[in-house]
Amino acid sequence: MADLTLTDVRPWGGAPTDIVIADGVITELRQTGAPTSGEVVAGRGAIALPGFVNAHAHVDKSWWGMPWVSYGGEPTTQGRIAHERAERARHGIPSVDATTAVLREYLRHGTTATRTHVDVDLGIGLRGIEVAQEAAAALGGVLEVEIVAFPQDGVVRRPGVLKLLEDAVLAGASHIGGIDPCTIDRDPVAQLDGLFDIAERRGVGLDIHLHDGGELGAFQYELIIDRTRRTGLQGRVTVSHGFALGDLVGERQVALVDELADAGISWATVAPVRTSPLPWRRMRKRGMGLGLGTDGIRDLWSPFGDGDILRIALGFARLHGLRTDEDLTAAVRLATSDAAVFVHRGTHDLLAGARADIVLVDAENVPEALVRVPPRQLVVAAGRIVVRHAEVLV
Ligand SMILES: [Zn+2]
Numbered sequence: 356m357a358d359l360t361l362t363d364v365r366p367w368g369g370a371p372t373d374i375v376i377a378d379g380v381i382t383e384l385r386q387t388g389a390p391t392s393g394e395v396v397a398g399r400g401a402i403a404l405p406g407f408v409n410a411h412a413h414v415d416k417s418w419w420g421m422p423w424v425s426y427g428g429e430p431t432t433q434g435r436i437a438h439e440r441a442e443r444a445r446h447g448i449p450s451v452d453a454t455t456a457v458l459r460e461y462l463r464h465g466t467t468a469t470r471t472h473v474d475v476d477l478g479i480g481l482r483g484i485e486v487a488q489e490a491a492a493a494l495g496g497v498l499e500v501e502i503v504a505f506p507q508d509g510v511v512r513r514p515g516v517l518k519l520l521e522d523a524v525l526a527g528a529s530h531i532g533g534i535d536p537c538t539i540d541r542d543p544v545a546q547l548d549g550l551f552d553i554a555e556r557r558g559v560g561l562d563i564h565l566h567d568g569g570e571l572g573a574f575q576y577e578l579i580i581d582r583t584r585r586t587g588l589q590g591r592v593t594v595s596h597g598f599a600l601g602d603l604v605g606e607r608q609v610a611l612v613d614e615l616a617d618a619g620i621s622w623a624t625v626a627p628v629r630t631s632p633l634p635w636r637r638m639r640k641r642g643m644g645l646g647l648g649t650d651g652i653r654d655l656w657s658p659f660g661d662g663d664i665l666r667i668a669l670g671f672a673r674l675h676g677l678r679t680d681e682d683l684t685a686a687v688r689l690a691t692s693d694a695a696v697f698v699h700r701g702t703h704d705l706l707a708g709a710r711a712d713i714v715l716v717d718a719e720n721v722p723e724a725l726v727r728v729p730p731r732q733l734v735v736a737a738g739r740i741v742v743r744h745a746e747v748l749v
Contacts, residue, residue, distance in 0.1 A: 356377065357375045357376060357391065357392050358377050358393045358738060359376040359396070359738060359740070360374065360376065360392075360395050361373065361374040361376075361715070362387055362395060362397050363387045363398045363399060363400055364400075364403040365400060365401070365402050367402070367404065367721060368718075368720040368721045370386075371400065372385065372387060372403075373386070373389060374705065374713060375391075376738045377738070378738065379710060379711055381708065381709050381711045382707055383707055384705065396740070398733075401717055401718075401732055401733075402717075402718050402720070402721065402724055404705075404724075405691040405703055405704050405712055405714070406467030406703075406712030406734070406736060407464065407465045407466040407690050407714065408466070408467075408468050408470075408664070408695070408697055408703065409649055409662075410469075410470050410647055410697040410698075411646065411649070411650060412457075412461075412649055413471060413473070413650060413651035413654065414454050414458060414469070414471045414473070415448075415449040415454055415471070416439070416443075416448060416654040417454065417457045417652055418453055418653060418654060418655075419456040419460065419652065419653050421446065426657075427655075428441075428442075432535070432538070432539070433539075435656050436507060438655060439654075439656065440476075440508065442655055443479075446655075448654075448655070449473075449474070449479070451486050451490050454487060454489075454490035455494065457652065458491065458494055458498050459494070459749075460652070460662035461662045461664075462494070462734060462736065463742055463746075464663035464666075465664075465665070465714035465734045466498065467497070467498055467710075467734070467737075468499040468697075468698040468703075468712070469499070469501065469698070470502075470503060470623075470697045470698060472503045472505035472507075472532050472564070473486075473487050473502050473504060474507045475504045475506055475516070475519050475520060475523050476508040476516065476519070477515055477519070480519060481523055481526050484504065484523055484526050484527065484528060487500060488500075488502070496737070497737050497749055499698055501529050501697070502528045502529060502530070504520050504523030504530070505532035506519075506520060506533065507534060509534065509539045509540050510539075510540055510550065511540045511542050511546050512539070512541070512542075520550070520553055521553050524553070524557045524559050528559070529560065530559055530561060530562045531559055531560075531561055532562050533546060533550050533561065533562075534564040535565060535566055535575075536563075536578070537567055537575055543574075547575075547579065551582045551583075554588055554591070555586045559591075561592045562594075562595055563579060563592075563593070563594055564596060565594050565597045565598075566596055569602045569603075570599075571599070572598060572600070573599050575599075576597070576611060576615065579620070580614050580615060580620065583620060589619035590619040592618070592619070592621070593620065593621045593622065593623055593644070593697070594615075594620060594622055594623075595622075596624065598631065600612070600622075600634070601631030601632055602631050612637050615638075615643060616638070616641035616642060616643050621644030621696055621697070622644065622645050622646070623645075623648050623697065624646075624671070625647070625650040626647065626667060627650075627674075628674065632674055633675070644697065645693060646694035646697045647668055647671060647689050647690050647694065649662055649663075665724070666728050667690065668690040669686075669726065669728055672686040672726075680722045683721070683722035684725075686725060687721050687724070687725050691704075710737060710738075711738040712735065712737065713734070713735040714731050715733040717729055717732055730744070731745055732744060732745075
């Protein structure tokens with residue numbers, strides 16, 4: 356017995372299909388025209404995609420829904436960290452209301468699962484994690500939120516942060532974060548040894564922000580690869596941003612991709628403008644997990660971003676000069692099915708047995724949906740209709 360059937364939709368732009376849903380799961384994909392039961396939504400030929408996965412977010416940092424906050428502070432990573440710490444309390448950050456508003460924007464654009472970094476530091480302790488959990492609960496759990504405890508302000512340069520990160524695991528974080536072990540802590544061995552020690556003992560993953568470019572960044576990859584192998588954490592370590600990989604050339608780059616792939620390290624990028632393109636084809640060919648994220652939106656770091664991961668996929672396509680239908684479709688897959696690993700899903704696609712996370716868009720085909728970024732007509736999350744005509748219903 357179906358709870359919901361989406362009739363006459365085109366999965367990934369294919370033939371007209373009915374998608375049958377029961378108990379939050381896709382139970383059947385069948386040719387359009389068969390008798391239906393339960394609630395029926397007529398797709399009228401819309402394209403159906405799996406729910407988008409935001410593989411790198413900062414849901415706790417935003418002032419979404421509050422009056423405009425003018426950009427300020429020094430325009431460097433260290434300057435932004437200091438500025439955020441000085442200003443966030445004045446704006447009520449982190450706030451359950453703003454975080455819930457951010458998650459609702461994600462839903463509006465069809466994102467049904469996210470991995471979010473959440474600040475953990477000596478100022479707010481674990482409050483950000485509680486905020487993210489309360490916001491996710493406020494939406495009834497329709498948007499899956501996986502939490503990375505993120506030491507934005509540094510690890511070993513702030514005594515007490517390693518203990519906080521371990522406490523964050525007990526509070527529900529599935530991953531521990533890190534940040535530029537060389538330039539923030541200026542002691543890469545101490546930071547990485549501390550993080551890997553907790554991950555190994557607590558059985559959690561790692562997701563490390565690495566902004567440093569060129570050979571300094573590459574050196575830190577080597578430290579991460581070495582520790583991933585020695586601790587047996589293959590398949591549980593992610594590098595976020597990792598601009599250095601795009602900076603390297605020739606055999607040096609190829610060898611590093613191969614080592615990362617062999618160590619089972621996955622990769623999240625927000626495909627920002629003015630960065631070097633990634634060797635994404637080789638990364639995919641070597642089976643590396645590759646996901647797209649929005650990073651923070653409308654926060655004390657940047658006024659930009661609307662939470663639409665399809666728009667990030669478009670940015671990825673433009674950064675890498677993609678043109679063919681095959682490549683444009685691959686960019687959309689990075690935003691959906693290919694990112695399953697970031698939210699602990701074995702399968703994330705329009706298949707029987709998968710969680711019923713489905714987005715309908717009015718487009719001719721998948722490449723056209725990417726280049727036009729149309730409003731989401733309908734979003735189903737865990738089998739529930741949560742968005743109709745870009746209006747959020749939860
Ligand atoms: Zn980030």
